[in-house]
Amino acid sequence: MTDERIKQVSALRRAMIRPELGATTGTLLVFLFFLLIAGDSGMFSPEGIRNWTVVSAQFAIIAVGACLLMIAGEFDLSVGSMIGFAGVVIAILSVQMGWPVWAAILAAFAICLALGWVNGMLVIKTGLPSFIVTLAFLYILRGLTIWLSILTTRQTIIGGVKDVAQNDWLAFLFGGVVLKDLFAWFADIGLIEKFVAGTRAGQPVVEGVPMLVIWALLLVAFGHVLLTRTKFGNWIFAAGGDAQAARYVGVPVARVKVTMFMFTAFCACVFATCQVIEFGSAAADRGLLKEFEAIICVVIGGALLTGGYGSVIGAALGAIIFGVVQQGLFFSGAESSLFRVFLGTILILAVILNTYIRRMITGER
């Protein structure tokens, strides 16, 4: 019994080294905590739940991309700028240049995927750390975003998307609300309150499930299956664990990494499109700091910054923790500027725990 591959591993240890473990307990404790402290503040009323669900779903969308990329051993710091850029592209094409909204959205996705490809190829071809390459794009895209919007509208906010997006089939897939009938029924049987004034009097305060949430669920499911059930998923782990060893055994490391950069850009574009369609405008400052928020979700979810280890489910739980904590602190009436203190604390503790786990796995001291 000297072969480590067939060594017996205790069930406890096996549970402990699952990447989701920390995030799962964290999620439960965060919910418990806010149920106790903010249970009667409206946080767990239907519209309160919608509030933190939507925020968590936003985080989850970009966290899935960031998670797979991080497991593949790379970072993308241009996610936030990409969100702002994609939004402005959609708004300029649809509102300023009169394209149909579906065409503008498809164009934005094409441009984002191309930018993701450029990011990836630059990293592969130059051998520079992705940290530096994507940091460059953080500035390039943000600058382009401001320049483009000032150039076309002399403003940094481009509105009017809501009007042109009405009845657009693709826009509905990003900004629509589904299960309206179910929620109307909930309101009729008194589960959800109704508006009491204005033009929407009589309608339920929560009209349905935003497509944003559906996208988050789909992306998480897709990422999880891709990572754990497919050959490509194994390649992602291999490329991030030890790229050279992976090449020796025939993994197309360059292709895996470039694909993951493109997937991250895709996620950023989903985020941007949902936001533009929902709010009816694009602005040059959208997505500020989102790249770090995505990384925080992934790290809270148990992925290692060095690559080769992590879980999409963990990242999704990290997004829930992030969203619930952020909105929950508002509900509990805590000073909102302390949110970042709390966030930093969670982040550092999560990283310490992850480092501890890595030592357990690798046996290094």
Place this chain on the structure above:
Amino acid sequence: MRKTLTAIAAAVFAVAGFAAPASAEGEKFVLVSHAPDSDSWWNTIKNAIAVAGDQMKVSVEYRNPPTGDLADMARIVEQAAASRPDGIIVTIADYDVLSGPITEAVARGIPVITINSGTVEQSKKLGALTHVGQPEYDAGFGAGERLGAAGAKKFLCVNHYITNPASVERCQGFAAALGVELGNQMIDAGQDPAEIQNKVSAFLQSNPDTNAILALGPTSAHPTLAALEQSGKAGSMMFGTFDLSGEIAAGIKAGKIDFAIDQQPYLQGYLPVVFLTNLARYGVMPSNPVNSGPGFVTKDNIELVEKLAGQYR
């Protein structure tokens, strides 16, 4: 486990230690602004709601998106409505983004007063009870008229918050009053003082015929003043700024700044709390919107203002 336990401890500390004090009279209001954490100007409004909260015996919470991202602000407005306050005070930083959340809050029967950014028309369309603020384009236009009369021809507009449409309108109003195109006379200064100072210096070096500067608030005015002092142009360059601070007041006294446009932010924080409290208790509300500004602070009236700059003015 250890991680999460400690995290919980941190949260308990955060919430227990710094929660807004509950008050005896019970009304709870939320003020949602668009200002990023780094914007010091909003301190006056924070002070104003604290004073109003004490006087009226109500609790007023201040909320803002940390990076100034207006989409985040929309979520905060939704959240504020979900927490069922007795009233919401909110800036209309962008009509498109905020119209959904604000009209939803109104439709829930929550009294809403809009302040600061946005127009009276927008406020009415949203169903808000009233608006307390300063018309941005007009304020920029007024500043342009003053400096134009003094001979301003080519100017620099130092915009430290270029992603807020209202900021751009101020520069546009200024340009319109001088009768010139805005063009590249507005710079995206960013929020970092050293960066702003160097950008202003660089602009003045490459555009030596510039004879007037408009800064959009303390964030851009302080570094701009430093840049002018460095190049020896302080006092000779025509220099107007939006808003007041201790440093700006001192600059006006020393003749380095010609005027500060005072939108009297204190009133924008104070009055809505008073209005909403009286609405909740006695059902009364003024029927006209309130123009809190613009007022011009110059060398003549600076004495009055200086002592309180940065706190209540």
